[in-house]
Amino acid sequence: MDTEPVQSVRVLAPSGMLGAGWDHATVERGIALGADVISIDGGSTDSGPYYLGAATAKTTAKAVARDLRSLLTAAAGAGIPVVVGSCGTSGTDTGVDWVAGIAAEVMAEEGLDLKVARIYSEQDAAALKEHLGAGRVHPLPPLGELDAETLESCTHIVGAMGHEPIVEALRDGAQVVLAGRATDTAVAAAYPLMKGMPAGPTWHAAKIIECGGQCTSNPRAGGVLATIDAGGFTIEPLDPEVACTPILVAAHMLYETANPFEMREPDGTLDVRDAKYVALDERIVRVEGSKFHLAEQHTIKLEGARITGYETMAFTAVRDPLVLADIDAWADLLRAVLTQRVAQTLGLAAGEYAFDLRLYGHNAVLGELEPETGPPREVGVMLLVNAPDQATATAVAKIANPLMLHLPTMAMDYLPSFAFASSPAEVERGAAYEFVLNHVVDCAPLDLFRIEFGGKTHA
Known part of the structure; x- marks a missing residue:
């Protein structure tokens, strides 16, 4: 895939989660507006530990198939990639394979031949114990130091990847990326970062669009299109009857964050203290002034359930x-x-x-x-x-x-x-x-993840 820098990148976010459903016309409008990539989350920890512990999806196969059909046909027609993160709700290997199987069925039915990458994020307790013994595992509040017995007690452990594994898959020619557990923002940030967009506006835009139309006047009406450039980004609803306002866009930094001005990613911290939100018209908002501070040590957050x-x-x-x-x-x-x-x-x-x-x-x-x-x-x-x-x-x-x-x-x-x-x-x-896990591992960006291509699923 071409990785030459461009002047801007348009990210289409149809919804906050694969399987939630949307009007396909909103996706078609995003394509018409020049979307360069489609990104969507496949799950989260919002619904509790069961889905990770049991490696079970909260969505139905029919709902996921319906949404994938909308995305894959639109993306194939436009020649742009699709990125799905946290497949199968919790991002286990089983979840990635489940979504990959549904995608394969949809592509066969639609006559599509797209190169699919599967990124596995499930972790082996024995390998993590080596990191623990080497002092590379650190607790996040409110948990304390981790012990080996806790790792062994987990039925499933995943690592929340940043953008780097997704970028690696895209650079290797993936047209569809099905990722295991990933930060909600990494799913949308990966393609713009690969194309040379600045980290501050990219990560901030990714945060705002992680829940699709949640930053609009009618979240049920569809998703949004974010256009990221060297100076900032704009947010536009995909439904022409819906609006974004500076307050609605700024307010999403309050969503699921302990600090409304900062958000930590594996490779650094988004800082929006100096961000300015301006209405370009009654529907579109422009944001400038976002910064991103690289961390001295790249870390991957662990999630585990028992x-x-x-x-x-x-x-x-x-x-x-x-x-x-x-x-x-x-x-x-x-x-x-x-x-x-x-x-x-x-x-x-x-x-x-x-x-x-x-x-x-x-x-x-x-x-x-x-x-x-x-x-x-x-x-x-x-x-x-x-x-x-x-x-x-x-x-x-x-x-x-x-x-x-x-x-x-x-x-x-x-x-x-x-x-x-x-x-x-x-x-x-x-x-x-x-x-039982709220810890991070000091590691290189790709160390804990495996990328596989083709129709076979992970064994």
Whole structure:
């Protein structure tokens, strides 16, 4: 692929995630406006550790196929590349192969012959222990120092690549890049950086367009087109009825960042303190003044998940006014009686299982921060039991069943009835996972990643 510097690069971002769906007409408009590359994220950690721990996608194959068909046919017609990051939600090797398989089916159906690169980002615990032993692994807040046992406990570990592996694949002629776990911004920044665009505007533009149309007046209407040049970048919605404003564009630096002025990437830090946001018209925004500071040491962030046990859930609804008059006291009573009966019936001590009781409609989301006061009209009571095995978790939930159906308060002289959401009331959720890695590895940009071409999937 030609890597000669150009005056500007236009990046088409159709949506915040592959499989989310969009109007194909917005992609066609981006192509008509001169898009040089299409970039899109395939997932994130937003939906919790399950998708990484189980190496399972949160999107359906049909939704991914529909979106890939839109992108691949448009890109092939325009002769521009497509870059997908964090394939299969969490970017595991299985996720990359899953998306690659769907892409192969779409290309066969559409008669397309595109060179596909697969970039694998899954990490081997044994290799990471060597980095750990050499002092090349460092914690990020709030976690502390890493130990080898934590690495060994993970079902899957991925490294969040920067732009460099994607650039390597593009330089080797890839027309479609299907990457494992990558920073959301690297997916959009790779092609402009390869073409010689300055790092400050490129990384800032990539941050703004990572969620597609989220920086527009109607995020559901489609994505955006970012035009990056030597002095800055512009953002334009792909739907002509939608607008970008300086506030909407600037506000996206607040999204998922601890510091609204800085954002760390593997090779450095984006700095937008001096950025200026100007409306060129009622729809298009120009941004200038963004900087990028190269780091002394390139680092790759690790993400890992492990099984914490097996979960069973039960959900009931309470509308009895006497119970709701002091729902916290009722919940405390349920906890005490359940703990006692589990010990009597199953012989389990508190440390051999755990349960969480959440009162939806009464402080379940904000807890003690809830500003509203007064008794609720109705409350949904969710019991979530965690145990070393599924049978034990379900057994505990079954013991809770009559309590969640009829438990009276100490002051009641009748037996109330509550409403279970399902029959059977116990829903087995299977393995539960937790994130246990928030660490970085000192390494060269390509050290932890493997690039493969062609139709075969990774073994």
